[in-house]
Structure formats: C-alpha cells, structure tokens
Amino acid sequence: MKKTLCCLTLLLWSHWSIAQVEPITVATFNIRYDNPGDAPNTxxxxxxxxxxxxxxxxFDIFGIQEGLHHQVLxxxxLLPVHDYVGVGRDDGKEKGEYSAIFYNKEKFKVLESGTFWLAPETDHPNKGWDAALPRICTWAKMxxxxxxETFYVFNTHxxxxxxxxxxxxxxLILEKIDEINTGDLPVILTGDFxxxxxxxxxxxxxxxxxxKDTFDAAGLVYVNNGTTNSFDTSTSTERIIDHIFVSDEISVKKFGVxxxxxxxxxxxxxxxxxAVISW
Structure with missing residues (x-):
C-alpha cells in the first residue's frame, strides 16, 4: 500500500512539474539603425x-534587426541579464548591421551559434540574387x-x-534549419522578413x-496595427512584415504587436x- 501511494505521489509530482514549465516570451524587433537623419528619433x-x-x-529571447555594433553594445x-550572439553582415565581425539574438542568460545557455549569408554562397559576406544589400541569418542552439531541454533560434532580416x-x-532558411537542426529539436524563427x-x-x-506562424497559432491575438510606422504617429497600416514562426510541437499562448x-x-x-510560447 505504501509503495502504491509513493508511486502515485511521484506520478502526480511529475505531472505537476511538467505543467509548471515556465513559458518563454520571444520577440522580434527591428530597432532601426543609428541614423542621424532620423532626428528627433535618433x-x-x-x-x-x-x-x-x-x-x-x-522578453526572454528576442532577435533584433538593423542594430549596428555600438547599438548592440x-x-x-541596458539589459544586464541578457547576452547576445551575432556578427555584422558586412564583414562577419563588427561591421554593418547585426541580426543578433539576445537571450536571458539566467534562463538559457548557448551551446552553439553561427551566421550564414542569404545568398548562394552562404559562408562569407556577399549579396544574393537581386538583393540591394548583404543579408544574414544568425542562429543559436540553446x-x-x-x-x-535544447532548441534552436534563427533570426533574420x-x-x-x-x-x-x-x-x-x-x-534557403528552411534548408538551413533542416541542415543545422539534425536532432529535430524545437525551432523558433524570428525576423523582419x-x-x-x-x-x-x-x-x-x-x-x-x-x-507555423505564431499569429495563426496563438490562443490570444493582440494586433491593433501593422508592424511598421516610419516614426509617424499620424498614419497606420494593417500590413505585418515582422514575423515569428515556430515548429509544430510549440504551443502559442499569446501573440501581439x-x-x-x-x-x-x-x-x-x-x-x-x-509571442508567449511553451512546449
């Protein structure tokens, strides 16, 4: 009888522990590059x-776009509990805009990371197809x-x-996800697409x-505007061009702009x- 009660207690504790897994708040944020011509929005x-x-x-994990090296620093x-992975797109070091991934270092650890270029030649700075500028995708295994538990985050522009x-x-990004994620782990893909x-x-x-798109999968959607504003509070748009995609095993509690x-x-x-997610 005691053995049965002990097993039942362990089983209930196990179910309770799984239910108490903390959700993750993920985001994508084009922070706008440091352009003096944007005054007063410098x-x-x-x-x-x-x-x-x-x-x-x-935000537990978030991808940025357009951040120059000093903006990343x-x-x-400004975010003492966060660290980041990423490089500048112009030289693979510190020059040019980053598509960096920031993460709460008290909750997550980066096991591997890298950056590839959105071009036929993915391993060095270059422009692909009819692109006006070099573009990159940064990834991290966390x-x-x-x-x-381990999972992957990809962030792009x-x-x-x-x-x-x-x-x-x-x-290309879908192919790279398959190539890098050999263990079929959960995937988060953020970006200004x-x-x-x-x-x-x-x-x-x-x-x-x-x-799947977290916009479609969320139990609660809070969207009162599209995702761009041109620093102009007098206009609005319905168009969403910044997205968060996740793999199917991830459940989405909330999505918002x-x-x-x-x-x-x-x-x-x-x-x-x-988006607020869990798995």
Whole structure:
C-alpha cells in the first residue's frame, strides 16, 4: 500500500512539474539603425526607451534587426541579464548591421551559434540574387537552465527590394534549419522578413512542413496595427512584415504587436512583435 501511494505521489509530482514549465516570451524587433537623419528619433534619444520596453514586456529571447555594433553594445548595457550572439553582415565581425539574438542568460545557455549569408554562397559576406544589400541569418542552439531541454533560434532580416532574394532567402532558411537542426529539436524563427502575409516568401515559410506562424497559432491575438510606422504617429497600416514562426510541437499562448509610445514618439520605425510560447 505504501509503495502504491509513493508511486502515485511521484506520478502526480511529475505531472505537476511538467505543467509548471515556465513559458518563454520571444520577440522580434527591428530597432532601426543609428541614423542621424532620423532626428528627433535618433538612437541616443530612443535607446533607453527601447531597453525599458524590452525589460517591461519581459522578453526572454528576442532577435533584433538593423542594430549596428555600438547599438548592440548599448543593449547589452541596458539589459544586464541578457547576452547576445551575432556578427555584422558586412564583414562577419563588427561591421554593418547585426541580426543578433539576445537571450536571458539566467534562463538559457548557448551551446552553439553561427551566421550564414542569404545568398548562394552562404559562408562569407556577399549579396544574393537581386538583393540591394548583404543579408544574414544568425542562429543559436540553446539550452533551458530549468530542465536542460535544447532548441534552436534563427533570426533574420530579408532584403527590402529584391523580390527574388526574399523568395530564395525563405527557401534557403528552411534548408538551413533542416541542415543545422539534425536532432529535430524545437525551432523558433524570428525576423523582419519585409514581406506581408499575402506574399510568396511568407506563404513558403508558413506552409513549410513542421512550421507555423505564431499569429495563426496563438490562443490570444493582440494586433491593433501593422508592424511598421516610419516614426509617424499620424498614419497606420494593417500590413505585418515582422514575423515569428515556430515548429509544430510549440504551443502559442499569446501573440501581439506592441505599439508603445513615449511623449508622442515611437521607440523605433518598427513595432516589436511578441509571442508567449511553451512546449
């Protein structure tokens, strides 16, 4: 009888432990490169707001786009519990915009990471197809501190002009996910894809076997605007070009486009997109 009760207690404890796995808040955020011509929306005026927004909404893992090296360093100073992986797209070191992945280092550990270029030649800085600029995807294999589970995060920024480049980049990323994720682990893909939900590139990613858009999968969707704003509070759009895709085994509790403002201004010319997930 005692043995039966002991086994039952362990079983109930096991189910309770699984149920108590902490959800992860993931996000994608094009922070806008440090452009003096954006005044009064310069990085120096915005950076503290960006950091506080991230902290307030509790981003555990987030991918940025357009961050220059000094902006990435500013974020690490503003977010003391976060670290990052990533390189500049122009030289594979510190030059050019990053598609860095930031993560809460108290909750996660990076086991492996890398960056590839969105081009036929993926291992060095270059432009692909009809792209106007070099484009990259940064990835990380991560481990949860709470239970040792491993998963992958990919973060990217598609070209703003080349339609063929965006279509080819979508296909390339799916191929790279299969190539890198040999253990068939859960996958999170974040980015500024520069494509709306009506485009070929978006549909390729959304319909890929084993993948889904968190916008569609979320139990609660909070979207009052599209994801770009051009720093103009007098206009709005319905178009979502910043996306978070996840693999099928990941459940999505919430999805939102965060339209935070400060003194009548926006923290960036893109709104961050956030999802709360678990598996």
């Amino acid at each position: 990085w120096d005026n915005r950076k503290a707001v960006v950091g506080n927004l991230i902290r307030f909404h509790g 500013d974020l690490t100073n 481990e949860k501190s709470e239970n040792g 598609f070209d703003h002009r080349g339609v063929e480049a965006r279509n080819q980049s979508a296909q 520069n494509v709306g939900q009506e485009t070929e590139a978006y549909k390729l990613l959304k319909s890929a076997p084993g993948m 965060l339209t935070d403002t400060y003194h009548g201004k926006y923290p960036s010319d893109h709104f961050p997109v956030m």
